[in-house]
Amino acid sequence: METPRLALRGLTRRFGDFVANQSIDLTIQPGEIHALLGENGAGKSTLVKMVYGALRPDAGDIVWEGRVLPPHDPKTARGLGIGMVFQHFSLFEALTVLENVALGLDAPGPLPALAAKIRRVSAEYGLPLDPDRDVHTLSVGERQRIEIVRCLLQSPRLLVMDEPTSVLTPGEVDALFTTLRRLAAEGCAILYISHKLDEILSLCEAATVLRAGRVVASCDPRQETAASLARMMMGADLARPPRTAPPPRGKPRLVLDAITLPTTAPHGTDLRGVALEVRAGEIFGIAGIAGNGQTELFAAISGEQLAPAAADILIDERPSGRAGPAARRRLGLCTVPEERNGHAAVPIFSLSDNALLTGYERANLTRRGLIRPGAARRFAAGVIDAYKVRCNGPAAAAATLSGGNLQKFILGREITQNPGVLVVSQPTWGVDAGAAALIHQALLDLAATGAAILVISQDLDELLAISHRLAVLHAGSLSAPHETGSKSVAEIGLLMGGIPAGAAELVAHAA
Amino acid sequence: MRLKIEPRASAAPALNALVPALSVVATTIAAALLFAILGYPVGRTMYAFFIAPLASANGWAELALKAAPLAMIAAGLAAGFRAGVWNIGAQGQLTMGAVAGGGVALALPDAQGPWVLPLMCLCGLCGGMAWGALPAFLRIRLGVNEILTSLMLTYVATLLLSALVYGPWKDPDGYSLPQSRMFSDAATLAPILPRARLTVGTLIEFLLPIGLWFTLRHALVGFSIRTAGAAPAAAAYAGFPESRVVWIVFLTGSGLAGLAGIFEAAGPIGQLIPQITPGYGFTAIIVAFLGRLNPLGIIPAALLVALSYIGGDTAQVSLGLPNGAAGVVQGLLLFFPLSADFLVRNRLRVVA
Numbered sequence: 001m002e003t004p005r006l007a008l009r010g011l012t013r014r015f016g017d018f019v020a021n022q023s024i025d026l027t028i029q030p031g032e033i034h035a036l037l038g039e040n041g042a043g044k045s046t047l048v049k050m051v052y053g054a055l056r057p058d059a060g061d062i063v064w065e066g067r068v069l070p071p072h073d074p075k076t077a078r079g080l081g082i083g084m085v086f087q088h089f090s091l092f093e094a095l096t097v098l099e100n101v102a103l104g105l106d107a108p109g110p111l112p113a114l115a116a117k118i119r120r121v122s123a124e125y126g127l128p129l130d131p132d133r134d135v136h137t138l139s140v141g142e143r144q145r146i147e148i149v150r151c152l153l154q155s156p157r158l159l160v161m162d163e164p165t166s167v168l169t170p171g172e173v174d175a176l177f178t179t180l181r182r183l184a185a186e187g188c189a190i191l192y193i194s195h196k197l198d199e200i201l202s203l204c205e206a207a208t209v210l211r212a213g214r215v216v217a218s219c220d221p222r223q224e225t226a227a228s229l230a231r232m233m234m235g236a237d238l239a240r241p242p243r244t245a246p247p248p249r250g251k252p253r254l255v256l257d258a259i260t261l262p263t264t265a266p267h268g269t270d271l272r273g274v275a276l277e278v279r280a281g282e283i284f285g286i287a288g289i290a291g292n293g294q295t296e297l298f299a300a301i302s303g304e305q306l307a308p309a310a311a312d313i314l315i316d317e318r319p320s321g322r323a324g325p326a327a328r329r330r331l332g333l334c335t336v337p338e339e340r341n342g343h344a345a346v347p348i349f350s351l352s353d354n355a356l357l358t359g360y361e362r363a364n365l366t367r368r369g370l371i372r373p374g375a376a377r378r379f380a381a382g383v384i385d386a387y388k389v390r391c392n393g394p395a396a397a398a399a400t401l402s403g404g405n406l407q408k409f410i411l412g413r414e415i416t417q418n419p420g421v422l423v424v425s426q427p428t429w430g431v432d433a434g435a436a437a438l439i440h441q442a443l444l445d446l447a448a449t450g451a452a453i454l455v456i457s458q459d460l461d462e463l464l465a466i467s468h469r470l471a472v473l474h475a476g477s478l479s480a481p482h483e484t485g486s487k488s489v490a491e492i493g494l495l496m497g498g499i500p501a502g503a504a505e506l507v508a509h510a511a
Numbered sequence: 512m513r514l515k516i517e518p519r520a521s522a523a524p525a526l527n528a529l530v531p532a533l534s535v536v537a538t539t540i541a542a543a544l545l546f547a548i549l550g551y552p553v554g555r556t557m558y559a560f561f562i563a564p565l566a567s568a569n570g571w572a573e574l575a576l577k578a579a580p581l582a583m584i585a586a587g588l589a590a591g592f593r594a595g596v597w598n599i600g601a602q603g604q605l606t607m608g609a610v611a612g613g614g615v616a617l618a619l620p621d622a623q624g625p626w627v628l629p630l631m632c633l634c635g636l637c638g639g640m641a642w643g644a645l646p647a648f649l650r651i652r653l654g655v656n657e658i659l660t661s662l663m664l665t666y667v668a669t670l671l672l673s674a675l676v677y678g679p680w681k682d683p684d685g686y687s688l689p690q691s692r693m694f695s696d697a698a699t700l701a702p703i704l705p706r707a708r709l710t711v712g713t714l715i716e717f718l719l720p721i722g723l724w725f726t727l728r729h730a731l732v733g734f735s736i737r738t739a740g741a742a743p744a745a746a747a748y749a750g751f752p753e754s755r756v757v758w759i760v761f762l763t764g765s766g767l768a769g770l771a772g773i774f775e776a777a778g779p780i781g782q783l784i785p786q787i788t789p790g791y792g793f794t795a796i797i798v799a800f801l802g803r804l805n806p807l808g809i810i811p812a813a814l815l816v817a818l819s820y821i822g823g824d825t826a827q828v829s830l831g832l833p834n835g836a837a838g839v840v841q842g843l844l845l846f847f848p849l850s851a852d853f854l855v856r857n858r859l860r861v862v863a
Contacts, residue, residue, distance in 0.1 A: 304747050326750025335748070342742040349741065356734060357749045366731045373729075 003066040005030045005189040006051065006158055011060035013046050020046040022213045023060065028158065028206070033180060033190045035200040035221060037233050038210035039404070039432030044193050047210070048160050051191070052084045053077040065157075075106060083151030087162040087430070089143050091135050093267055097146055098131035104150045114153075121152050125179045136267040140290045140458075141172040148179070159183065160191045163430070165199060169289055169496045170460060170489050177203055196461075197226040197433070209233055230433060247468035247483060250280030253452035254333070254421045255314040259307055259321075261300055269293040269476045271300060276471060276478060278421065278452040283443060284481070285467030286456045289496055293476040294338070294456050298425045301454070302335040303328040316420055329362055332420030336410055338429060338456075340403065344410045347399035351391065354398050355380040355413055362417040379416070380409075387412035388438065404435035411439055415446050422446060425456040440466050460492060472496050515860045526855050531808075534847035535815070541847070542840045549836060559829050560822035560840065572707035574817050576779065579716035580771040580788065582813035584795035586720035586806040587767035590727060591760035593804050594739040598761055600646065600661030601768040602792025603668035604639040608769025609776040609787040610672055611638025616698035616777065617680055617691055627697045632773055639769015640762050642668060647761035651754045657761075665792070673785045680783060691783040700778040712774030717810065719767065724806035736760060768792055794820075797845050803852070819844055 004027045011024040021043045028034045038044045049055040051062060053072040062069045064080060072080075091100050098115050102108035115131040122129040127145045135143060144164060151159055161180075165173045180203065184190055194200055200207060200221050207224075209217040209232045217232040254277070261271040271293050278284040288294060299305035300313070307313050307321030314320065315331040323331070337343045345354045356376050360366045365376045380394035387408040391401050398406055407428070414422060427443065428436040443466060447453050456473075457463050463470055464484055471481040472495035479495050539561070546556040564570045584601050591598045598604075612635030619627065646660035673689070682692045693699075700710035727733035735751035736759065743753060775788050798816050802809030823837030 302748065303750075324750055324752060325748060329750065337748060339744070343744040343748055346738055346742040346745045349738075353734070357738065357745060360731055360734075360749075369731050371729055371731060371734060 002029065004028060004063070005032075005065060006191075007063040008047075008051070009061045009063060011047065011050060011057050011062065013050060013055060013057050019213050021050070021057075024210075024215055026208045026215070026218075028189045028191060030157075030187045030189055031184050032206055033184050033192055033204045035204035035207035036191055036193045036210065037197075037200065037207055037229065039233060039434055042210040042233075042432070043213040044210055045162070046213075048084070048162065048191065048193065051077070051158075052082060052160060078106060078154055081155060081157030082160070083154060083156035083158070084160040085144065085147045085151060085162065085164060087164075089147055091143055091146060093134075093136040095135060096131065097129055097133050097135060097138070100135055100146055101131070101150050101153070105153065117153060118149055122149050125149075125152060125182060126175060127179055141168050144168070144176075148176075152183075156183075156188055158189045158191065160193070162193045164192075165194065165196065170492075173199070197229050200229065201226060233433065248279055248281035250282065250450065250452075252277045252279050252314075253316050254278040254301075254423075254454060255317075256301070257312050257314070259300055259312050261296060261305065261307065263293075263296050264305065265295070269296055271296050272476045274300075274473075274476070274478045276454075276481065278454050280450045280452055281447055282469065283447050283453045283455060283467045285463035285470045285484070286454065286473050286478070287460055287463050287470055287492060287496060288456075288458065288473035290458055292473050294425065294458075294473060296476070297473065298335070298337060298423065298456060301333075301423050302337070303333075326361065329358065329417075334358065334362075334414040334417055334419035334422050336414055336422070336424040336427065338425035340406050340410060341399070345398040345406060348397055350395050350397055351380045351384065351389075351401075351409060352376040352394040354409070355383065355394075359413060359417055380413075383409055383412035383416055386416070387442070404431040407431050408435055408438060411442060415442055419446075419451055421452045421454070423454045423456070426459075427455060427457065428459065428462060436462075460489065460496075464489070513861075516857050517860055530848060530851045530855060531811075534851045537847045537851075538840070538843045541843050545836065545839060545843075546832075549833075551830060551832060556826055556830055556832060559826040559832075560837075561818065563825050563829075564818060564821040569707065570821075572704070572709055574814060574821060575713060575717075576708055577820060578810075578813040578817035579713040580775060580791050581795050581798050581817060582810050583716040583719050584764075584768050584771050584791060585798035585802060585809045585813060586723045587764035588795055589799040589802065589804040589806060589809060590723060590733075590736055591764045592740075592799060593727065594736045594756050594760045595743065596650075596757055596760045597658045598643065598646070598661050598764045599658050599796065600642070600663075600665045600792070601764065601795055602788075602790060603661070603665030604642040604765035604768035605772035605775075605792045606665070606668040606672050606787055607642040608635035608639035608772030609783060610668070610675065610772075611635055611641075611769070612773030613691065613694070613776045613783040614680075616694040617783070619698070620692065620695055622695070623697050627695075628700065628777065631698060631777055632770060635773025635776075636766045636770045639772060640766040642769070643761045643765020647757055651757055669786075672783065672787070676783050676785055682782075689785050693782045694777060698777060699781050700774065708779050710774070710778045712778050716771065716774065720806040720809055723763075727806065732759065768795075797841075801845060801848055815844065816841070 006028045008024055008026040011021055013021040024047055036044050046055060050057050053074045053076060056071055098111060098118065101118060102111060102114055108114055118129060118131045122145065127149060129142065129145050129149055164176060168176065180190055192204055204221050207219050207221045208215055211233065221229065256274055256276050258273040258275045259271055260273050263270050269292055274297060276284065300307055303323055303325035310319035310322045312321035315328060315333050318331055320328050320331055341347050346357065356365050356371060359379060363379050365372055365379060377394045383389065384391060384394065389409045390405045401409065411427065427439050431439065443453055455463060455467060467484050469481045470484050472479040472492060474496060543553050543557055546553050564574060584605065588598055588601055612631040615631045615634050642664060645664060646657040649655040649660050650657045676691055677689045680691045682690055700712050702708055703711055727736060735746065736756055738749060738751060739746040739753065739756040746756065747753065771791065772787055776783055794816060798809055798812045801816065802812035819841045823840065826832040827834060827837060
């Protein structure tokens with residue numbers, strides 16, 4: 001047997017009393033695509049940060065190609081050939097691709113030579129990238145390519161990818177997988193972190209499953225099913241949301257009447273005549289790649305950005321385009337923004353105070369302008385209980401919760417306020433499969449009570465699983481809606497890509 | 512080898528509670544060292560600085576008289592700082608409060624009755640608010656940085672007051688000194704205690720910060736202010752528009768500064784002079800931070816800073832301590848709590 005590219009032996013890391021990783025063993029061979037699976041908070045990020053040298057282990061060894069590594073930092077790691085593509089990119093939007101790559105390299109060398117190298121490597125691996133483009137003009141998929149190419153330029157021997165497909169279209173996912181398989185064939189080891197079980201089944205040849213900081217299983221995903229992997233990951237069977245019935249024909253509870261709204265953000269996207277109608281009992285999905293107006297659309301509906309005319313937005317037939325978020329909430333519109341930290345919740349505030357953030361009126365948490373601390377605490381405790389939020393009770397600061405748990409709290413906070421219309425952006429972004437299933441079920445249950453639900457998501461699988469109707473947002477315009485299941489994934493992918501030239505190729509790929 | 516700063520996972524609560532006490536001790540030691548280096552008798556200087564002002568009832572009264580306006584202005588500013596609104600111009604707002612309220616007193620020299628003083632206070636409040644409304648408006652409508660506008664308007668206010676007391680409002684019987692006529696009895700805050708200069712204004716100045724604390728902690732409007740400072744996007748999402756929060760905190764801070772201005776003019780001063788208070792509006796910024804932007808912490812902070820000012824004067828008069836040395840001690844008083852605060856939240860680590 002050849003020397004493993006990377007072997008972890010008994011790796012342990014604590015944060016105070018909390019054990020994030022407990023005696024982790026893991027072995028990756030050269031050329032192997034190895035999945036690291038686990039729910040949010042299972043310890044995946046801690047583990048890869050130790051491999052990358054961003055965190056020091058408290059105990060255990062990192063063995064690189066047969067040699068025990070002394071404590072190292074990310075720069076040493078890059079020198080050894082360990083590359084990492086993070087879930088959230090660190091790119092400067094105002095700079096070009098070339099400049100961004102150069103900034104991320106330890107020894108970029110002269111820029112013209114680097115540009116040529118980027119062109120060559122990106123073409124070689126099927127990751128077309130123009131070094132002279134400004135980053136803000138690129139799609140999320142293209143931005144990810146910058147990060148990957150940056151790693152490839154350093155001839156990686158181990159590539160760590162943290163949830164790389166959460167932002168990609170189906171076509172882009174296929175292209176990425178082709179690249180990864182090719183890299184593996186050349187001998188590069190790949191550590192692939194994902195929640196998406198079907199991806200792991202189709203891509204990986206080994207998997208290590210973490211639960212609560214420990215390795216609970218090592219297996220060959222090719223011998224497993226999605227259900228068996230999910231069981232290992234969570235220790236329980238995934239509750240699958242039922243396949244949804246044909247769209248309900250209730251009365252429209254949320255109507256956007258061709259909203260046209262210039263963006264307020266630099267490099268943002270203007271909304272162009274976005275029209276839609278969400279009916280009572282319906283879940284309406286908006287698909288699309290990030291940066292195509294999702295942020296602007298959410299702000300326009302939530303009231304953080306006012307529409308040009310009151311009649312542009314109807315909530316239960318009442319014109320509300322000129323009303324702010326508080327007034328719209330009074331009319332029954334509750335919302336969940338995409339960004340949890342600092343938008344949907346205040347990280348340094350307790351969960352009680354975060355309950356107050358949107359519930360001060362609808363949940364009766366104030367009286368004559370004064371806060372009712374007891375009521376806020378009870379409300380938060382109720383949400384924690386009903387949505388299985390793992391935390392130290394209502395007094396815990398939001399920042400201490402893992403992403404999935406905070407998301408459950410935020411969604412629970414809104415649903416508990418009994419909204420007539422609920423708008424949710426990226427309901428399960430960065431959330432583990434268990435929390436995602438719970439969130440989807442909660443949305444379906446709410447719809448069943450007659451609420452209208454609008455889900456803005458980049459996760460097409462999610463929208464296909466829960467929504468009755470779908471429309472695609474591209475460059476600030478919304479496509480005509482259609483019933484879920486009436487269009488193929490490839491067709492939706494085409495719409496997400498904006499249809500024109502080049503898209504045909506994507507479809508061919510997907511087919 | 513180098514030093515690295517990293518945030519602590521959790522700040523020890525015991526350590527947190529010790530910060531104010533430890534920093535006072537550290538200030539005392541550093542001050543003693545400073546006096547020794549300068550060649551002053553350490554014991555006597557320390558006594559003059561920190562003990563003598565408190566050795567008599569009158570000393571305590573003077574301390575309260577100085578601390579009260581500092582506490583009220585600082586509490587008002589703290590509300591703004593909590594919201595991320597940087598009103599640096601309390602000194603100007605205080606001056607305009609004195610001008611507006613004092614203007615009433617000078618316009619009605621013969622007025623009698625209990626309504627005169629409340630009217631003056633109301634005008635003082637509004638004068639301060641008007642001066643604070645300008646930078647608030649400029650920030651909300653035009654995106655102008657309020658630090659610059661509020662600060663520069665302070666100089667405008669000071670010059671306006673000078674123009675008035677050197678010109679139209681000069682006391683005709685005042686030997687050409689730049690000062691207004693004394694306010695009439697009906698327009699003067701009478702001392703509430705014998706042989707002390709404390710007035711009902713002093714009392715209000717200590718009580719209002721408590722009201723502000725209650726509002727910040729227990730009222731929805733206070734919650735909106737804290738949210739705006741902690742996460743502006745979350746505040747907008749919650750339905751607390753930025754413009755509303757900016758108006759509220761600016762008008763609160765500047766109104767209280769204006770009120771402090773008229774309390775000074777109608778209280779211990781009794782007339783308008785070119786300089787209302789030795790820069791309380793600026794000192795209040797220090798007090799606000801020393802009190803950790805919590806109105807309840809601001810009251811002891813104001814007393815401490817007031818003590819350092821009075822003690823500095825005492826030491827200068829009795830021992831000839833240079834003015835600069837007193838300034839250094841006041842600086843230390845701010846330096847230690849702030850750096851201790853930083854070290855409680857972060858730790859220094861030696862990196863190989």
